[in-house]
Structures are given as C-alpha cells and as structure tokens.
Amino acid sequence: MAVGERVYDSRVRQDEREVVERAIKRVTEQAANANAIVDEAMAAGLDGNDRVTIGVKMLRAELLNVKADLEREIERLVLDCTVCGRKVHYVGGLGVKAGHWAHAEPAPHATPKLTR
Numbered sequence: 123m124a125v126g127e128r129v130y131d132s133r134v135r136q137d138e139r140e141v142v143e144r145a146i147k148r149v150t151e152q153a154a155n156a157n158a159i160v161d162e163a164m165a166a167g168l169d170g171n172d173r174v175t176i177g178v179k180m181l182r183a184e185l186l187n188v189k190a191d192l193e194r195e196i197e198r199l200v201l202d203c204t205v206c207g208r209k210v211h212y213v214g215g216l217g218v219k220a221g222h223w224a225h226a227e228p229a230p231h232a233t234p235k236l237t238r
Contacts, residue, residue, distance in 0.1 A: 136237050142196050146220050149189045154218040156182035186217070193221050200226065203234040210234040 156178050163175045170176075193214035201210045201223075208229045215221040223234050 139196070139199070139201075139236075142192055146189060146192045146196070149185055149192065150215070150218055150220040153182055153185040153189060156185060157218055189220075190214070197221075201236060203229065204237055205235045206230055208234075210236065 159178045160175060160182065163172070163178065164170065168175050193212065196212045197214055199212065202208070203210045203225060206225075206229050209226040210223050211226045213221050213224050223236060225234050
C-alpha cells in the first residue's frame with residue numbers, strides 16, 4: 123500500500139478507530155490550552171520572544187504535529203455510513219480544531235453515522 127493511499131474497509135475495528143478519534147480530541151484540547159496560555163502570557167506583558175512564551179509555542183507546535191499525524195492516519199480510512207450506506211471519510215481539522223467524518227459523496231442527510 124502506498125503512502126497516503128486510502129483504504130476502503132468498513133470492517134476496521136470500531137474500538138481502534140475510536141481510540142484514534144479520542145486521541146485526536148485530547149491532543150486538540152491540549153493544543154487549544156497551549157493557545158490560551160500564549161494569549162495569557164502576551165496579555166500579562168510577556169514578549170513573544172520570552173523563554174516561557176517560546177516554550178509554550180514549541181509545545182503547541184508539537185501537539186499540532188501529533189494531531190496532524192493522527193489525522194493523516196485516520197484520513198486513510200473510507201467507511202460506510204450506517205444510515206445511507208454511502209462512503210464516509212475523515213476530514214482533518216485546521217489548527218486547534220479537530221476534524222470530522224463526512225460523506226465522500228452526496229447523501230440524503232448531513233452528518234454521517236458510524237457504528238459506535
């Protein structure tokens with residue numbers, strides 16, 4: 123299988139998918155927390171080049187890298203919507219926003235439903 127190749131497999135283990143989804147959510151939350159710390163440091167008068175600010179920015183960057191790695195892995199999956207049977211894929215989020223599952227083709231309803 124080539125790097126970045128999508129894998130259509132509606133039999134992917136639900137618990138494995140959910141572990142990755144939870145990890146994405148937690149890492150995203152921590153990156154958002156790091157954003158808030160940077161904002162608070164700047165509001166408190168610290169310079170953007172202060173050691174503390176730079177350290178938090180580096181932490182945030184690393185969290186976003188981990189999030190991107192997890193999302194790239196789950197984006198390779200193509201699953202089936204349990205309501206309409208159409209193909210569903212994961213769309214990665216930007217910055218400190220988590221991604222979401224979306225229909226890969228027009229569907230009769232907006233939000234896909236996956237086996238939970």
